[in-house]
Amino acid sequence: MSSIDFTHIKPYGDTFGDGAVQLSFTLPVPYGEEAKEAARLLAIKMGLDEVQIYHMKDLGEHYTFFILYGKVAHSIDYTKITVAKIETTRLDYYQINEKIKKEIKRKIVVVGACTGTDAHTVGIDAIMNMKGYNGEYGLERYPMIDAYNLGAQVKNEDLLAKAIEVEADAILVSQVVTQKGIHLTNLTELVELIEGSGLRKNMILICGGPRINHELSLELGYDAGFGSGTVARDVASYIVEEMINRNRN
């Protein structure tokens, strides 16, 4: 414990370096000793030693559920980890409005929606609606921001059209449903649409949702991505600083 070797980080249960992990899954095989052995072999393939199958349950229809613990042999070099992060300073409501006034010298325009067939409005509302989220005002409340919340189940085309209509500085897309990668399809389609329109460089393109993170967003061609727990000031801080930066360059 005394001095940790961060180049070889392993899970920890109660003895430093023990590699303890808990695992559960279902196998499509009938309950029995062979099933248990299959679970054990799988765990070994995953790199576990001292596999203990603590629980198994017949789910019916020849499926068996397992809960097991083991000690993982793999380790991670923590010193080599770099994560793409949004680097902007997190300002508050007042600072943000102040900064827009001083440095951008006009209201900024933001359009947001939850796109595709996704009908989850709570996330985008949390960011945009007046009342906001977790005690933080939403963008609509910012005097220096013109915020248009188109709601849910908005087509990518309609979102882009609105953005063009109001000359948006930033587009905010929310995606909550992720089954079978539907969010990836939706998000990619929007990027392609905007790029096709030739307006990509004029706009800050932001996505968000519980399964979104910044890194994924960059991969998809967005400028930034926000996950669970985001509040309006996180996004607004980013937009304002990014607009100023772009203006400079």
Add this chain to the structure above:
Amino acid sequence: MSSIDFTHIKPYGDTFGDGAVQLSFTLPVPYGEEAKEAARLLAIKMGLDEVQIYHMKDLGEHYTFFILYGKVAHSIDYTKITVAKIETTRLDYYQINEKIKKEIKRKIVVVGACTGTDAHTVGIDAIMNMKGYNGEYGLERYPMIDAYNLGAQVKNEDLLAKAIEVEADAILVSQVVTQKGIHLTNLTELVELIEGSGLRKNMILICGGPRINHELSLELGYDAGFGSGTVARDVASYIVEEMINRNRN
């Protein structure tokens, strides 16, 4: 679903072959984006795709806990699995006594204990005491079995001495505490002791406990091993059939 390829068995969540597994562990690194990335990398090393870190929690003292799901790439050839099993027919109380009377023609003698510093008597009592377990009588109740239960925290030496004294046909050892492999040490020591005494071949050596299974027991040099949920008739069936088999050869 229709026809399963048992040579490539993978975990199942809701789409056949999806490989879905749930994993949780603690890493000895401070809470943050880097920690999350470390967890993701570890999961990838374990063979997971589409890793989703659904929960992370600062445990304090620079430790972080994770719950994640992913899709494991590994698969198992279920058709190749063979498991060492106890193959004896499971008789009931009456059948067992009957069989001893007919085929062994004398009472058989069994000595049992929970050895070493292990003080868990409930398991060995479940097998040996009159009242038994789960509605099944214990060995003491069998008219054709002389059963000596020495209780817990019995030294291997004392157990062997008692076995010699009463000319035991079988020794039953229970081990419940397994921390730092203490059960392995205890069990191995007993085997060595008995082998040293030259009596190994005269005795059926059986161990049991919640973390014991037949395979492990064979490895340790026991004749059989019994895990959770065992009742007296399981053990008695085995002892009787094994004694008859040995007599034949």
Add this chain to the structure above:
Amino acid sequence: MGELQLNQSLINKARNAAEKIAEQVDAFIMPRSTVTIERTALRLMGIDGVNDEEIPYVNVLVDQLKENNMLQDGAVSWVCKAMITYGMTPQEVAEAANIDKINWEACRSLPNDETEQLGFQLAEAGLLKIKEQQQKRNQMLEKFGAGKKPYLYVIVATGNIYEDIVQAKAAVRQGADIIAVIRTTAQSLLDYVPYGATIEGFGGTYATQENFTIMRNALDNVGEEVKRYIRLCNYSSGLCMPEIAAMGALERLDVMLNDALYGILFRDINMQRTLIDQAFSRMIISYAGIMINTGEDNYLTTADAVEAAHTVLASQFINEQLAFKSGLPVNLMGLGHAFEINPDLEDGLLLEIAQAQMIRQIFPEAPLKYMPPTKYMTGNIFKGHIQDALFNLVGMLTNQGIQLLGMMTEAMHTPFMQDRQLSIENAKYIMNNSRHLSEEISFKSGGKVEKRANEVLEKATTTLEEIEEMGLFTAIEHGIFADMKRPFDGGKGLEGVFLKNEHYFNPFDELLKRDLGLGVERNE
């Protein structure tokens, strides 16, 4: 549980107001029909299948009639005319129309009484199929017994009907009483019902008649094995609400999600459309002996469960009165509510108990569908599992009829096979352990729980009286429910609403009303 002292005069007031509201709505509904109601009638006449472009024949027909401005007469009327004119079966008419082989104008001259006679004949035959299914259900229930309440209700939602079956059967073996097949995200806004067995959906599986059949068979089979009647549930909701009700009735579904307001608020379906559709779909549901599940639980996913508790109750009163107008007996009213209070709230459990018990007492004969925590579920599956445990405890304490089991993976994905097993195990453990607890305890008179219940009741009453004053439509425009504002002429599907003309003919409507003892008002 010892009863809470609720203000009975407030309950009466609230129920009265809701009745007035329902009457206003009913007056609006009466002269109107919708494309999906017409398609429903055609389906019940036996028209099925899709054309080469996957468009259901019922849509082909109704669209043609609408284009030709004939729909106001009622689709059945025209199809009967065509049948007589061409000597065709309903299905043949549909297929012929699809390739423009029906000259509708040529059918116009046919006398109404002849058409209507045929119409009634076909309608009787259609409804007979539903009655037969109902009888079959009753037989099976008699054979196996109705089961202990609360019923354990779980969902399957793989997107693939064959995968759903495996999951459903496993769930039944684990102890589930009701299997609900969740619908794919995209379906509720489709103005047609997809066709055939489907294997691709997002967050759910298409509701198609074939999928209903497949699942019904699977559940009947596994039910035989486990010696229980397994109830099947789907959604009579969205733009095809009555069509799916009819499909459900024909395929012996036992429970259907059906709410007077849900589509308006959560799918932005036009309010006129939804209110008209729900009335007709509920008649079919009533006739089929299906239990409805209303969707008040959804309010608490957007609004706060403590602040908006009274809107749930208000909506339940409205759903109840509207359901009466469609002939639904109270024992088939699975009114919905939910355990959605922020888990960090001190004494949250007291508020949950207050709400659940209050509803139990206000609707003593309704089965009540109790929904689990969803909004405050997180990626912490361990914590989630105990949130669900408290939910199960409250369900048991307050004698709910249907317990929709929460899943520890609620914040992640639709349930994996093991999630459901763990969840059923959770419910059984908690319920068995607290089996007679409700008979043992009583709540302090004038205590926190009782006070809370009366506060909610009072607010609900005020709200209902306000709605009565302004009318339900205006109330929805004002965002009274779930913090959602929906305009009278906005949303999807308004184009499918039309005023019936004086010749409008829909024998199903008439027979259902007759059979359900609802005042038949027909202009002859």
Add this chain to the structure above:
Amino acid sequence: MGELQLNQSLINKARNAAEKIAEQVDAFIMPRSTVTIERTALRLMGIDGVNDEEIPYVNVLVDQLKENNMLQDGAVSWVCKAMITYGMTPQEVAEAANIDKINWEACRSLPNDETEQLGFQLAEAGLLKIKEQQQKRNQMLEKFGAGKKPYLYVIVATGNIYEDIVQAKAAVRQGADIIAVIRTTAQSLLDYVPYGATIEGFGGTYATQENFTIMRNALDNVGEEVKRYIRLCNYSSGLCMPEIAAMGALERLDVMLNDALYGILFRDINMQRTLIDQAFSRMIISYAGIMINTGEDNYLTTADAVEAAHTVLASQFINEQLAFKSGLPVNLMGLGHAFEINPDLEDGLLLEIAQAQMIRQIFPEAPLKYMPPTKYMTGNIFKGHIQDALFNLVGMLTNQGIQLLGMMTEAMHTPFMQDRQLSIENAKYIMNNSRHLSEEISFKSGGKVEKRANEVLEKATTTLEEIEEMGLFTAIEHGIFADMKRPFDGGKGLEGVFLKNEHYFNPFDELLKRDLGLGVERNE
């Protein structure tokens, strides 16, 4: 919670019987001492450390005196004589004795009053250290407050004191109020206390004075940070019960597991030895203001929780009365019981509530230590987590003083770091949600819960009266508790018991009795 109507005359009868039992035991104890009591006195005089063979000097001394048949006079008496004779400190005497440099015979002639004067002096100094620790605790409690009940009690048990510290500090940050360091499996049967910081134990960590210091410091430090006083717990139990009590008192432990019967039943320690040791250890504990935790919960790990419920209550009465005999105030009596009913039992929760609430009412001022499910925990961590949730709910409902948090991994290993966090989270969630529930509900008079409580009470009373009749020793021989039969002369440690002679001198015993207001009976 509304009080249960318990039969007060039964309670009085039971308590009376227990008092009689305690008196019988006390009469047996009075003329006797044990090797560990003698070692305790030497420790409190300041003798510490081990010799080359790792044998503690106190053992060296006591063994020598025993061999020489001098122990009956009391070890303190001889050490004082040696001190005077050789002009040594107590520690020097011990070290000299270790290399056979003390000629005990040569010391014999010293007059008793001189030795005793020195003895009292040393004893006053020894006890002062304990008082100072108590004052320090009181100061810190004043500074940070005593905290909300039930206290969240968690264990650490890595086997390595340094690893334990990390786990303990993390637990404190997560919300733990009491940290118990579990002892290695082998320790309770050692007739000496190991020495120094240790890093190797099985299922627990050695209880050594150094380990106590290390953990006490760690908790004080993290406590400063989180602004709470963190209580430390260890075991005054096994063959060195009073020595460890003394160490705990010196190192400011706040809670100690200490039971009159546990060692007899669960460690097969001789009953005479344990009963004598517990009396002396409890005086130290009382003097130090430490809370004891009794071990009745253990009964239910071997016997059935429903059938043996009354033995728990009976034992609590005995523990209470014996503790009074050692001067322990009732507010330091953490009487133990446990949530160990088979989870498959219908209405099990009702029985659990009955038991917990009954105990709450019978010992209204005792803090009560409530133990979680252990026996029926399985490898199913998800189910385990909800078993613990119900346990937490009952703890809250019945106002327990200390909630020993259950771990979902109970059936597997001593807790991992995350297990503890999840478990604390569980308790906080449940307790916060049901904070005032107990004030809201009352139980049906004459209902299942009340009946069950009175049944258990009745059986316990009968049992106590039987024990009074036959004496505690015989009762244990008959296997009345935990299905365990232990012979009067069997088990471990009997050789360490001896009869004091008329010169027996133990100034700690006398001072403690004086200070605790216990009748000092000394033969002068």
